[in-house]
Amino acid sequence: MKIRKNTLLIMMILLTVTFMFANTKNVSAKVTFNKTSKSITKGKNYTIKISGVxxxxxKKVKLKYNKKIIKVxxxxxxxYRITGKKKGKTTLKATVKYLLLDYTPAVKTIKCKINVKNKAAKKKKTNNKKNNDSEENIKPEIDWGENNIDKLIAQIEQSKTYKGTLYKLxxxxxxxxxxxxxxxxxxxxTSPFYSTIDWxxxxxxxxxxxxxxxxxxESKITxxxxxxxKAYRIGRxxxxxxDYDYSVYGQRIYETLFDKKTVCAGYSVTYALICRYIGIDCDFVYTTDLYVDxxxxxxxxNYIKLGDYYYVVDLTKASAWRNSYSIVTGFFYQxxxxxxxxxxxxxxxxxxNDYIKTHKVDTINHYMRCKKNGDMSQTLTDSELYNLPE
Structure with missing residues (x-):
């Protein structure tokens, strides 16, 4: 019986990856900007997105536009963030190189017509130089860093005078x-990196x-x-x-919560959010370019922080044993x-180095760490975890 369950677990993990990070439809004919035309005011910003992929x-985006009229x-x-520089009209063209669901390369050119207008005349005159339209008084843009949300947030919080459009709630x-x-x-x-934010x-x-x-x-957390x-109750x-269901494509938080079925990615991003909500540091972690034969x-x-270390939580593994004692093997291991x-x-x-330094994943499981440190008040045995009332 144990061999059959192990085989089932391996099959579930292997089949998960076929659908990981995939869409339900071929996107080749739907790649476009979220706006085909846009009017903006000189000195103001507008964020435009490529949708449908x-x-x-x-893989690559090549932009073409009149640099005298807009800044991108x-x-x-x-x-992309568009800033109006000078009154006038231009067309933002983007040649997008991307991969279809079967990894076939595709290319599409998309366009958005941009109309930059001057600011409306002010009713009252002012001598305050901070209110003029000179370029040096335009609010500074944030350096987003290398997809790192910590760097982004730090820059916002350290700048007391900045009143940009992005805030940490x-x-x-x-x-x-x-x-x-x-x-x-x-x-x-769901992780320290901007690239994994779910909008x-x-x-x-x-x-x-x-x-x-x-x-x-419902988890009866106090x-x-x-x-x-707390973390075990949420995961359980x-x-x-x-349900773990490798036939579905819903791997975002919304689909996971309301469709009630997902795969490993949906479990992980949703678990990270709920743990963070109750005050426990937890990251969504994933592999890329992993192929065998x-x-x-x-x-x-997930990596979840308990005490001074982070531990591995794998809800895919726990889901395979959700109606048995072995459910606990998905939690807090090394x-x-x-x-x-x-x-x-x-x-x-x-x-x-930054991540490894600040997210030290323990070399022994959480129970053994607490036992080694002589502080058993912060851990439960597998039997105690399994027998927690629901």
């Missing part, structure tokens, strides 16, 4: 104020957070619990109420318990 599938700054491969949300009539966006932070409208964000609060309540119990609730074997899991292929092919952001 995943950011990770984009790359925020991500699929996101809490430890799990950044807010992007829509400009020139654009929609406000709420980004859910939503105000309506969807509120719906997600209400569901997160409901799950915390302030007097140790972090280990997720794998018992959200031509078979895509990418996987996703770095070396990950198979070598996962450790070698983890996404590059998680290999940097």
């Amino acid at each position: 995943k950011n990770r599938s984009i 700054k790359k925020l991500r491969k699929n996101k 809490n430890d799990y949300t950044v807010f992007n104020k829509g400009e020139d009539g654009g929609e406000d966006q709420y980004g859910l932070i 939503y409208s105000k309506k969807d964000y509120d719906k997600i957070m209400n569901e997160v609060k409901r799950i915390v309540k 302030d007097d619990m140790i972090d280990e119990e 609730y997720m794998v018992k109420h959200i 031509g078979q895509n074997m990418n996987h996703a899991w 770095y070396d318990s990950l198979i070598e292929e996962y450790r070698k092919n983890v996404q590059s952001n998680y290999k940097t």
Whole structure:
């Protein structure tokens, strides 16, 4: 029986990767800007996006436009900030090279007509030089760094006078104020890197957070619990109420919570959000370019902080045993318990010196660490975890 269960687990992980980071439709005919025409005011910004293709599938974007009329700054491969420099009209052209779902290369040229207008005349005169339209008084743009949300947030928080459009609301949300009539966006932070923020409208964000609060309540979490119990209760609730289903494509937080089925990536990003919501540092971690005998074997899991160290939580593994005692084997184990292929092919952001220095993943599991340090008040045995009331 144990061999059959192990075989089932291996098959589930292998089949997960076929659908990881995939869309439900071929996107070749739908790649476009989110706006085909846009009017902006001189000195103001507008954020334009490339839609219809995943950011990770984009290999290269070449832009062409009148540099005298607008300034364009790359925020991500699929996101650009346009600043009006001079009254006039220009067309922003982007030649997008990307991969289809079957990894076939594709190219498409997309366009957006830009009309830059002068500012409206002010009704009252002022001698305050800070209010003039000179270029040196335009609010500075943020250096986004190398897809690192920590660097971005640090720059915002350290600049007391900056009043830009991007704000940190809490430890799990950044807010992007829509400009020139654009929609406000709420980004859910599931790792220290900007590239893994999950963006939503105000309506969807509120719906997600209400569901997160409901799950915390249903998990019967109280302030007097140790972090280990809180984190286990959240994970246990997720794998018992959200099915692992390799036939689905919903791997974002919204689809995971409301479709009630997902794969490894959906488990991991959603778990990271809920843990961060209750005050526990938790990251979504994943592999890239992992192939064995031509078979895509990418996987996703979490690093969660308990005490001074981080530990591995793999809800995919826990879901395979969700109705048995072995459910506990998915929680709070050591770095070396990950198979070598996962450790070698983890996404590059998680290999940097900065990340390794600030996210030390323990070499022994959490129970053994507490036992070694002589502080058993912060841990439970596997039997105690399994027998926690639901």
